[in-house]
Amino acid sequence: MRLDDHPTVLKVRASATSQEREEPLNTTWLKELCKKAGADDVGFVSIERPEIADQKADILSILPETKTLISIVSRMNRDAVRTATRSIANHEFHETYTSVNETARHIVKELEAIGIPAVNAVAAFPMEVQDFPGKSWPVSHKPIAEAAGMGKIGFHRNVIHPKFGNFILLDTILIGAAVTDDTKPLDYNPCVECKLCVAACPVEAIGPDGSFNFSACYSHNYREFLGGFLDWTEQVADAKDKHDYREKVSDGEVVSMWQSLSFKPSYKAAYCISVCPAGEDVISPYLEDRVGFAERHVKPLQQTAETIYVLPNSDAETLVPSRFPAKTVKQVRWNVGAKDIFSYLFNITLTFQRRKAGDLNATYHLRLTGDMPLEATITIAQRRIEIEFGLTGDPDLVIEATSEAWMGAFEQGFELESALKTGDIKLEGPFDLFHRLADCFPTYGDIN
Ligand code: B12
Ligand code: SF4
Numbered sequence: 001m002r003l004d005d006h007p008t009v010l011k012v013r014a015s016a017t018s019q020e021r022e023e024p025l026n027t028t029w030l031k032e033l034c035k036k037a038g039a040d041d042v043g044f045v046s047i048e049r050p051e052i053a054d055q056k057a058d059i060l061s062i063l064p065e066t067k068t069l070i071s072i073v074s075r076m077n078r079d080a081v082r083t084a085t086r087s088i089a090n091h092e093f094h095e096t097y098t099s100v101n102e103t104a105r106h107i108v109k110e111l112e113a114i115g116i117p118a119v120n121a122v123a124a125f126p127m128e129v130q131d132f133p134g135k136s137w138p139v140s141h142k143p144i145a146e147a148a149g150m151g152k153i154g155f156h157r158n159v160i161h162p163k164f165g166n167f168i169l170l171d172t173i174l175i176g177a178a179v180t181d182d183t184k185p186l187d188y189n190p191c192v193e194c195k196l197c198v199a200a201c202p203v204e205a206i207g208p209d210g211s212f213n214f215s216a217c218y219s220h221n222y223r224e225f226l227g228g229f230l231d232w233t234e235q236v237a238d239a240k241d242k243h244d245y246r247e248k249v250s251d252g253e254v255v256s257m258w259q260s261l262s263f264k265p266s267y268k269a270a271y272c273i274s275v276c277p278a279g280e281d282v283i284s285p286y287l288e289d290r291v292g293f294a295e296r297h298v299k300p301l302q303q304t305a306e307t308i309y310v311l312p313n314s315d316a317e318t319l320v321p322s323r324f325p326a327k328t329v330k331q332v333r334w335n336v337g338a339k340d341i342f343s344y345l346f347n348i349t350l351t352f353q354r355r356k357a358g359d360l361n362a363t364y365h366l367r368l369t370g371d372m373p374l375e376a377t378i379t380i381a382q383r384r385i386e387i388e389f390g391l392t393g394d395p396d397l398v399i400e401a402t403s404e405a406w407m408g409a410f411e412q413g414f415e416l417e418s419a420l421k422t423g424d425i426k427l428e429g430p431f432d433l434f435h436r437l438a439d440c441f442p443t444y445g446d447i448n
Contacts, residue, residue, distance in 0.1 A: 024178040038103035041073040043148025051147040063116040065176030069149035072171040075164050082274045084300040093265045097124045100219035117176030133336040141170035149183040154191030156206045156272040162190050165279025190278045197272035200298050202308050203316040214350040216316045220309040221269045224260035227330035227335045271301045315355040334444050341372045341403045345387050354383035357440045362433050365395035370402040394447035397429035410441045411447035
């Protein structure tokens with residue numbers, strides 16, 4: 001049969017709805033469509049906007065026709081997210097993830113029906129995790145939401161909506177059409193810098209100076225997600241017998257893992273979101289009685305008796321027993337392994353421990369030799385770390401090392417003296433600064 005005579009071709013050609021559409025799409029109409037589909041708020045960002053330039057290539061690899069991004073906001077029920085009964089809070093997170101994805105799918109269907117290419121970039125999991133620990137999220141919703149005027153990133157690094165506060169989850173739809181009007185970013189940040197998020201986080205992932213300790217949040221809050229699951233399977237594999245296993249993992253932990261695998265994974269905390277008073281709909285009780293607000297919403301979380309997962313020699317390990325006597329710490333392994341020296345250097349920014357850095361103020365020149373030669377400058381000052389490629393500024397210590405020796409330098413059992421003897425590491429400057437640098441990180445490697 002000739003293609004021109006095929007029933008599909010004949011039907012399409014005879015059809016009046018030959019998928020013609022007017023472009024640019026009218027944003028009043030599009031906003032109405034999104035709200036009808038269930039979005040609580042919505043904004044539009046052109047693919048050409050500078051705020052999202054670093055994401056453009058990733059976005060076009062998902063949908064090459066993309067011209068506009070629709071940022072979708074879905075509200076969570078506040079008291080469910082706030083309660084110290086975290087199974088209820090977790091249910092609220094998961095139900096909202098499901099509903100924001102359903103809203104986005106519905107919008108995509110409507111757009112596809114009128115001939116507009118569209119893809120829901122998905123609110124959370126599933127992600128591209130097969131490349132773990134590489135970047136697994138196809139699209140970063142937070143910067144898109146900020147560009148679309150849906151809110152601003154607050155002290156705790158979550159987007160705070162001007163009205164709904166941080167009790168929202170985000171999603172992005174990529175569409176192959178231009179729109180009449182882009183929405184503009186907010187001209188203020190709804191975060192009131194009360195630092196209740198700092199007070200509530202059991203692992204101080206949000207530093208009082210606004211820094212974010214990725215490894216602290218990831219090791220505790222995400223115990224029953226990616227890396228924590230790898231660690232748990234290794235505990236099973238390494239156990240000599242059931243008694244040995246029971247010593248390492250409590251029945252409650254096993255059952256909790258079962259629940260996460262059977263239903264949806266449980267966040268261990270997410271307390272930063274629970275306690276945030278920002279946003280027009282949220283802030284009144286805080287304005288009326290700040291102490292009372294903290295008693296009601298922060299204290300119950302601080303006083304919850306629970307296991308807190310920490311990396312060996314991390315800030316959290318030291319901090320939890322003194323700040324939260326009701327909580328018990330348990331060491332876990334850092335398993336966001338690095339495949340090459342670039343990801344290794346990035347990895348150390350994720351595991352930097354600000355309190356352990358203390359008053360260290362030093363510039364390190366790192367010269368890596370061998371298969372993966374590289375030069376980098378590491379600066380530690382005011383409890384923050386910065387890494388730049390190339391050698392800049394006056395170094396306090398020059399470290400020359402083979403890439404392998406350098407990658408092993410923070411592992412359990414590393415001995416500087418032997419590395420200096422073999423010549424795998426050479427230092428120019430006070431040796432003490434090498435130890436001070438290593439002390440800024442938790443101990444990587446196996447837990448005894
Ligand atoms: C990666 C991720 C995380 C990471 C990093 C968090 C972070 N601050 O970025 C971890 C696992 C720690 C995490 C925790 C949580 N997350 Co989260 N997370 C994401 C994800 C997938 C991407 C975030 C992102 O864009 N990061 C890049 C830039 C924009 O953020 P950044 O702060 O500058 O970067 C930090 C990290 O991302 C990290 N990083 C950057 N690049 C890379 C690359 C690699 C390989 C690695 C390992 C790390 C890493 O280093 C940076 C410095 O700390 C998004 C979903 C999505 N697809 O967008 C949800 C998202 C940001 N998470 C969300 C939520 C709710 C949470 C939690 C409350 C847990 C929960 N119940 O869901 C906690 C809150 C922790 C906090 N205070 O930030 C919501 C936030 C909603 C809002 N109102 O803003 C999002 C948007 C999901 C959604 N669909 O709504 N999350
Ligand atoms: S709890 Fe306070 S400091 Fe933290 S994000 Fe919310 S408003 Fe900002």
